[in-house]
Amino acid sequence: MNLLDYLPFDLPHPALLAAGLLEGTVLAAVLALTALGLSIVFGIMRVVNVAHGEFYMLGAVLAWFVTHQVTATVGGPPWLGFAIALVVAPLIVAAIAGATDWLVLKRLNYDPEATIVATIGLLYILQQLALTFYGPDARPVEAPFDFRVQLPWFGYSGYKLSVVAAAIVLLLAVWLVLTRTKIGLVMRATQYDRETAQAFGIPVDKVYMIVFALGAGLAAIGAVLIVPIQQAHYLMGGDPLLLSFIVVILGGLGSLKGTVVAALFIGLSDGLISTLYEPTLAKILATLLVAMVLVFRPQGLFGARAA
Amino acid sequence: MIRSILLHGIVIAALIALEPMLSEYHHGNLARIMVLAVYATGYNILFGYAGLLSLGHAMFFAAGMYGCAMMVRLAEWSVGLAFIMGVACALIAGIVVGFLALRTIGVGFMIVTLMFAEAAYLTILYYNEYTRGDEGFTIPQAARTLMGLDLSDTTTRYFAALALFAAALITCAAVVQSRAGRVLVAIRENEDRVRMLGYDPFRYKLLALVLSAGMAGAAGAAYAVLFGYAGASFAGVQYSILPLLWVLLGGPGTTLGPLLGTVLMFYLVDHASGTIMPGLAALVETRFGIEAPGLASAWLLLVGVALVLLVLFAPKGLLGTVRARVIPWLP
Numbered sequence: 001m002n003l004l005d006y007l008p009f010d011l012p013h014p015a016l017l018a019a020g021l022l023e024g025t026v027l028a029a030v031l032a033l034t035a036l037g038l039s040i041v042f043g044i045m046r047v048v049n050v051a052h053g054e055f056y057m058l059g060a061v062l063a064w065f066v067t068h069q070v071t072a073t074v075g076g077p078p079w080l081g082f083a084i085a086l087v088v089a090p091l092i093v094a095a096i097a098g099a100t101d102w103l104v105l106k107r108l109n110y111d112p113e114a115t116i117v118a119t120i121g122l123l124y125i126l127q128q129l130a131l132t133f134y135g136p137d138a139r140p141v142e143a144p145f146d147f148r149v150q151l152p153w154f155g156y157s158g159y160k161l162s163v164v165a166a167a168i169v170l171l172l173a174v175w176l177v178l179t180r181t182k183i184g185l186v187m188r189a190t191q192y193d194r195e196t197a198q199a200f201g202i203p204v205d206k207v208y209m210i211v212f213a214l215g216a217g218l219a220a221i222g223a224v225l226i227v228p229i230q231q232a233h234y235l236m237g238g239d240p241l242l243l244s245f246i247v248v249i250l251g252g253l254g255s256l257k258g259t260v261v262a263a264l265f266i267g268l269s270d271g272l273i274s275t276l277y278e279p280t281l282a283k284i285l286a287t288l289l290v291a292m293v294l295v296f297r298p299q300g301l302f303g304a305r306a307a
Numbered sequence: 308m309i310r311s312i313l314l315h316g317i318v319i320a321a322l323i324a325l326e327p328m329l330s331e332y333h334h335g336n337l338a339r340i341m342v343l344a345v346y347a348t349g350y351n352i353l354f355g356y357a358g359l360l361s362l363g364h365a366m367f368f369a370a371g372m373y374g375c376a377m378m379v380r381l382a383e384w385s386v387g388l389a390f391i392m393g394v395a396c397a398l399i400a401g402i403v404v405g406f407l408a409l410r411t412i413g414v415g416f417m418i419v420t421l422m423f424a425e426a427a428y429l430t431i432l433y434y435n436e437y438t439r440g441d442e443g444f445t446i447p448q449a450a451r452t453l454m455g456l457d458l459s460d461t462t463t464r465y466f467a468a469l470a471l472f473a474a475a476l477i478t479c480a481a482v483v484q485s486r487a488g489r490v491l492v493a494i495r496e497n498e499d500r501v502r503m504l505g506y507d508p509f510r511y512k513l514l515a516l517v518l519s520a521g522m523a524g525a526a527g528a529a530y531a532v533l534f535g536y537a538g539a540s541f542a543g544v545q546y547s548i549l550p551l552l553w554v555l556l557g558g559p560g561t562t563l564g565p566l567l568g569t570v571l572m573f574y575l576v577d578h579a580s581g582t583i584m585p586g587l588a589a590l591v592e593t594r595f596g597i598e599a600p601g602l603a604s605a606w607l608l609l610v611g612v613a614l615v616l617l618v619l620f621a622p623k624g625l626l627g628t629v630r631a632r633v634i635p636w637l638p
Contacts, residue, residue: 048414107619112414113360117555117618120548124611132588132602242425245418284429291422294415295407 015154017272024271026160026229029167030222032263034240035247036174037218039259042248044191044211047110050119051100052219053241054126055093059220060232061134062089067141079144082228090220097216101209110208123237130234138236143228163225170221171260178256187211219244242283243270246290252299308484311562311638315480318563319473326465338465340566340573341472342529343553347565348475349522350550355559356483357515358495362417362547363424364523366404369431369542370397371524373438376537379450381437386446387453390528397524400427401517409512421544428542443538451535464533471529472566475522480562480638482518491515492560523550545607552610555617558624562638567625572613579606 038052063085070081100122108114145162148155178184189197190207198204219240223232230236247266251258266286273282322341329337346368353359374396378389408419431438438444451458458464482488490511493501498508531537540546549572550565557568588602602608617624623631630637 048418104615104619113417114618114622116360116362116414116417117551118615120551121611121614121618124607125615126611128605128608128611132599132605132608133597245422249418280429280433284426284433287422287426287429291407291419291426294419294422295410298411298415 018151019154020272021268022156022160022271024268026163026267027271028264028267029164030226031240031243031247031267032171032260033167033222033225034219035244035251035259035263036171036256037215037222038244039248039251039256040174040178040218041212041215043255044187045105045110045208046112047105047115047212048112048119049212049215050116050241051122051126052119052215052244053237053239054123054130055097055216055237056219056223056240057130057232057234057237058093058096058126059089059223060227060230060236061130061234062092062220063224063227064134064139064141064232078142082141082144082224085141086221086224089224090217093220094213094217098209098213101212105212106205106208127234127237134232134234136234138231138233140231141227157229159228163229166225167222170218174218175256183210242287246286249290249293310636311480311484314638315476315562318566319469319476322469322472326462326469329465331461334461334465336573336577338461338468338533339530340569341468342526342533343549343573344566344569345472345475345529346523346526347550347553347557347569348472348479348562349519349526351554351559351561351565352479352482352491352522353515353519354551354554355561355564356488356495357491357512359512359516360417360551361408361420361516361519362544362551363404363420363422363427364519364550365542365544365546366424366427367397367400367520367523368527368530368546369427369539370400370520371527371529372531372537372541373431373527374524375528376444376446376531377437379446379531380444383450385453386451386458386532390525390532393528393531394521394524397527398517398521400524401520402513404520405513405516409509409516421547424542424544424547428539428544431539431542438537438539441539443536443540446531446535446537448535451532453532458533459535467533468529471525475525476562476566478518478522483562484638487511487514495560548610548614552614552617555622555624556613558626558628558630561624561626561630564624564626571625572610575609575613576606579609580604584608 034052034056037055038049041047041049041052063082066085066088067078067081070076070084071078074080104118104122105115108118143157143159145159147158149158149161178187186197186202186207187210189200189202190204194204197207222240243266247262248259250266251260251262270279270282270286273279322337325337326334346364349367350361350364353361371393373393375386375389375393378384378392379386384392404420404423408416408423411419432440448457448459453467456463456467458467483491490501490506493506494508494511501508527541530541553568553572554565555568556572557564557566584602584604584606588599591597591599591602621628626637
């Protein structure tokens with residue numbers, strides 16, 4: 001008798017398993033970037049940004065606009081428009097986020113409950129403005145390059161693999177900025193004790209604005225990377241918001257390492273489960289898990305500090 | 308006390324007196340508004356008085372709606388019995404969620420309720436064989452009778468909604484002016500001090516949450532019965548945000564604020580889809596030469612703008628501001 005016969009489900013074919021794992025890795029890479037944005041904003045500012053998914057959506061929509069404009073006016077190969085979009089879209093999103101911080105969040109004194117209500121409002125404003133000017137259609141962006149990597153079972157999109165590589169580079173860059181540079185030190189000092197930081201001459205308001213812009217920019221970069229794989233749509237912000245929440249809470253609010261580990265865990269399991277099983281059931285279990293973690297272990301599964 | 312009874316009496320009497328004067332269109336609207344105001348009144352007990360901001364109240368509304376509608380659809384119960392079942396479902400959901408979510412505070416409470424509601428919403432979609440998912444299902448007119456009264460008739464429907472709203476309003480007014488209500492307000496202002504005085508905040512917060520969930524469930528069940536429809540969109544996150552918006556607009560912690568906020572927002576959104584947004588779209592196009600094809604249908608934009616403006620400039624809402632400036636005794 002084979003031990004595997006006792007499993008309550010059939011083991012999938014290894015090729016399908018590999019495909020699920022690969023898709024999961026791509027999802028995990030983008031999710032790590034997006035969730036890290038949410039995590040930094042919460043960790044340093046103690047603001048739960050419900051509009052985070054809309055910054056992601058905005059990144060994708062702007063990527064479509066930019067690539068579309070570049071091909072229409074300049075022409076050139078697809079990578080040119082994409083490269084410009086990868087720089088311009090996150091910058092615009094970061095600028096919008098910075099302005100929001102200045103105009104709204106700062107005036108609320110970063111009160112946790114008031115900022116949640118305000119970012120819910122912002123969610124609807126951004127989403128509906130995208131509907132207004134971009135319309136209800138989903139539109140594709142051409143991948144900057146097109147080659148296939150031959151694996152033992154099937155060929156796999158080279159672009160998807162480079163998304164993973166780009167995400168790893170960006171995550172390392174954020175980690176270096178936070179731990180090895182002066183601005184990172186200033187951010188950590190603000191996180192540790194806002195009043196003392198201010199007393200030492202750190203312009204806390206400016207730090208907050210930069211952090212909020214950085215958080216939104218990370219989501220936008222993730223979105224530009226994903227948009228050749230998924231199309232840009234004005235309602236696309238919902239899923240990454242939910243998944244980012246799950247990741248950030250499981251990883252421990254404000255914990256960078258925890259966020260990356262949890263993103264990998266959630267991304268891989270989501271990739272596997274949606275390739276092989278029922279995605280809705282997986283989401284139900286994940287949301288309940290998050291609720292239970294918050295109730296019984298608010299510091300997260302990996303975090304050590306109390307949130 | 309007398310003033311408070313008089314004020315609530317006048318509001319209910321005015322709603323009765325209004326009935327014969329309403330056109331067909333406003334008749335239906337006002338019935339809907341009163342049912343939704345029951346939902347908002349329940350939300351207000353938790354948010355306005357106990358100071359607990361839930362982002363998942365749609366699950367209680369949906370528990371009432373489906374608890375009632377499924378019984379009519381699948382078990383062919385009479386609507387009266389099914390209504391009670393709906394409220395019971397919401398109460399049970401309130402107790403379970405309360406025991407778990409009330410272990411958290413502040414932002415944690417918001418996210419836990421949001422996640423529970425999301426799980427509930429997805430569960431409704433998952434069992435779409437029975438719930439018909441997003442598409443929802445209608446309750447046939449023949450089933451919508453209570454003690455010989457046809458609840459789909461506009462006048463009967465209006466008075467049924469009014470009776471429910473009056474019950475909710477009186478319950479709310481009675482609770483918030485009772486000792487327990489004052490403890491709730493004290494918890495909102497300073498929970499530690501309340502605990503120090505020997506009260507158990509958890510018991511009072513659970514009471515507020517279960518009462519609030521029960522009212523939300525009653526509103527959901529009444530909505531299914533009176534308008535003959537149940538659908539998953541009522542369980543979505545938007546239906547958790549809307550009562551928050553209504554209460555914020557009308558005035559958190561005032562008994563009549565939820566009704567006022569619901570009326571204003573309902574008609575604002577109604578006009579927005581009909582005239583304001585298409586007009587705005589035309590204006591943007593002619594003035595700035597920017598095509599805005601989606602603006603006409605973007606009524607949720609107003610919800611977003613209203614939330615941001617309220618939280619920035621009028622966190623006390625309309626009646627809260629009136630109470631602070633003009634009528635200090637306003638309940």
